[in-house]
Amino acid sequence: MTKMTSRVFNFSAGPAILPEVVLEQIQSEMLSLPGVGSSVLEISHRSKDFDEILNDATSRIAELTDLPDTHEVLFLQGGSALQNVMMPMNFLTEKTQTADVIVTGAWGKKTAAEVSRFGNLNIAWDGGDSGYNKAPQQNELQLTPNAAYCHLTSNETIHGVKYWDLPETGDAPLLVDKSSDLFSEPIDIKKYGLIYACAQKNAGIAGVNVLILKKELLDRCDDRLPSYLDYSKHSKAGSRFNTPPTFAIYVTGLVCKWLQEEKGGLARISQFNQDKASLLYKEIDQSNGFYSGHAEKADRSIMNVVFTLQTEDLENQFLTEAAEAGLTTLKGHRSLGGIRASIYNAMPMEGVESLAQFMADFARKNG
Ligand SMILES: Cc1ncc(COP(=O)(O)O)c(C=O)c1O
Structure with missing residues (x-):
């Protein structure tokens, strides 16, 4: 079981989150x-x-x-x-x-x-x-x-x-x-x-x-x-x-x-990773353009979910409020901007569910 009581959900692209049991x-x-x-x-x-x-x-x-x-x-x-x-x-x-x-x-x-x-x-x-x-x-x-x-x-x-x-x-x-x-x-x-x-x-x-x-x-x-x-x-x-x-x-x-x-090998982790990624892509796709995914649908990564909001101000507000909610390191790479959620193997489902919920709430309040 993952215990995240005093730890944030860290969406860093790397160095990145490690399994808590490993730590x-x-x-x-x-x-x-x-x-x-x-x-x-x-x-x-x-x-x-x-x-x-x-x-x-x-x-x-x-x-x-x-x-x-x-x-x-x-x-x-x-x-x-x-x-x-x-x-x-x-x-x-x-x-x-x-x-x-x-x-x-x-x-x-x-x-x-x-x-x-x-x-x-x-x-x-x-x-x-x-x-x-x-x-x-x-x-x-x-x-x-x-x-x-x-x-x-x-x-x-x-x-x-x-x-x-x-x-x-x-x-x-x-x-x-x-x-x-x-x-x-x-x-x-x-x-x-x-x-x-x-x-x-x-x-x-x-x-x-x-x-x-x-x-x-x-x-x-x-x-x-x-x-x-x-x-x-x-x-x-x-x-x-x-x-x-x-x-x-x-x-x-x-x-x-x-x-x-603990994860049952690569076939099981692959399903887990796809399930996590599809939660975030679903928020992007059903946001009526509030969020735009960077990659074409067929070529979407299940490790790094990259998207933008309509303005940089809104992206900064998203990042600030997300960090306050314990969802950190979501800023896109400096060369591309936008938002990037890296959801490697060690990112628990709870972290992705929290981010998906945050995205839905943020879109509702600011859309
Ligand atoms: C796909 C890819 N290739 C290469 C690198 C560079 O790796 P390193 O910083 O270990 O040289 C990175 C990450 O930073 C990466 O994501």
């Missing part, structure tokens, strides 16, 4: 991990005790995602920003090769910008003309024959756009930024070359990036790469090329345990 476990184990006698903050990353933490987090991710033998889990640092650099460095090794990037929002745009430093960039589709409010259909993509890879962002956190159906990319491996929707729904890992996600939204806390990598791609990593930026070095070292973010990995393990034991 409680961290608190109860902070001075001494059971059977260890030291805090997780104090143990060596080469110790047997940390082996257990790392193995536990890895195997829970494997269980949750039905990880096939063809893929492996890695824990890296540097956030998703570093992945934008490592992908072209590792997989776009010849100047003549091209990477296709599908741009459905601000994060895809950042990924594309890094590609052009290392090789040819082909923007296979860009939703900028319509303000990044949708994902493309397959027949709209301008894919390159023999591309080194194709990249997309499965959930654009700022624009609230979800790429529901993965595109067909032929032999080009699909590299996907799942920073804001990893673990939000079942996933067919075989379809991906690389998945990466900064943990601070749906998989833990800032400091660790969860990667799921197709092992055969490691053959492409060039020995001349700076060691730290070479995926194969991290793979060979089992995510311990240097001191890994031990505490962040421990928290990811606890979040996965919560997903498995």
